[in-house]
Amino acid sequence: MHYRRAASFSGSRLDIHPSARKHGVTDADIRHAVRNAIAIVWWDSDRRLYLGPARSAALLEVITLERSDDLESAIHAMPMRRQYRGVLMRGER
Template sequence: MRTELVIIDSARKRGYADDDLLHVIANAIRVIVQSDGMTMYIGPDRAGRIMEVGTIERSGREIVAHAMRPARPKYLAEQPRRSRR
C-alpha cells in the first residue's frame, strides 16, 4: 500500500502542475534511492517531457519536496552495476 503523498511548496517553486509531479511518480522509468534519504523518480510528465521528482518519507507520508525539468544528466545516465564478490 502506498503512503500518503503530500506536495510541499519547494516542489512547486518552478510552477509545475501537481498532476505532472504525480504522473512522474506513477510512471517513473527510474527510481533512485539516495544516501541522503531522498528518492528520485525520473519519468515523463503528462506531455511526455522527462522530469525528476524527489520525495522524502516522514511520519508515514511521502513528501514531494523537489521537481525539475528536464531531468539532470546524472539521473538519466545508466547507473554502474556493482560487481558481486
C-alpha cells in the first residue's frame, strides 16, 4: 500500500461503473473528487482509493480500477468515512 498526500488523477479517462452510484453520489461529484484528490492510496497495481471533494466540498472516497485500455473505472463512491482521516492528516490509516 502506498500513500500520497497530494496527487492528481493519473488515468486519461474515467469510466463510472453503476456500482459507484450505490450511495447516491453523482457522476459529476465522482469526477470532481478524483480530479481534485487530496490523497490517493495505491492498494495494489490496479486499485486506487481517491480522497477528494465533491462539488459541494464534502469529502468523498472513490475507489477505481485501472484497466488495460488506459481507462480507470470508478467502482465505489460515498462520503468519506472516519477511518480515512489519518490518510489526510498523516498519510496513514
